[in-house]
Amino acid sequence: AQSVTQLGSHVSVSEGALVLLRCNYSSSVPPYLFWYVQYPNQGLQLLLKYTTGATLVKGINGFEAEFKKSETSFHLTKPSAHMSDAAEYFCAASGTASKLTFGTGTRLQVTL
């Protein structure tokens, strides 16, 4: 069975600072990996996904993530945080079945 672990339920950064949200997965087979963002009172929006090929994946809104098999990680980064990035971020994985297994989420706060 797959599991996804997000380290840090809350992360606070200053506007303009680097954003780093951590995600580790546990899977017996290489998974497909996703990052979703949830703004207040909204649904989940896909930021980016890793399926095969290049391990550095670029997504929307300036976010990117790197798949590191040796570390079983898929951390999300953004070079410079903006106030509009404040939201909850979910890492997810899918394996042989298409359903997603989600991490517990990380709430990102961006301060002035």
Place this chain on the structure above:
Amino acid sequence: DSGVTQTPKHLITATGQRVTLRCSPRSGDLSVYWYQQSLDQGLQFLIQYYNGEERAKGNILERFSAQQFPDLHSELNLSSLELGDSALYFCASSESLSSGNTIYFGEGSWLTVV
């Protein structure tokens, strides 16, 4: 706008009652998923349908049931409601069963059981 439509957006009902949540997937998507989001359980997969047939089951209670109709819309039925069923219920859809498919989420149905 993901293209996945859920109704109602908000619902308040009493314990012991039954409610139906409705979902229209994105045009062309054959697979529909239901997820429950609550503060204590996080995002939990409930059930998946593909082209009208149940394909996967997760942490779905026996009091809950779902179906996907020939026009591909889906309904989640919640019965004998308890306070703990209060949550945000998401419907999502994808083109196929491929694991790499992007899964698109609706905005959710907020259920409050009082």
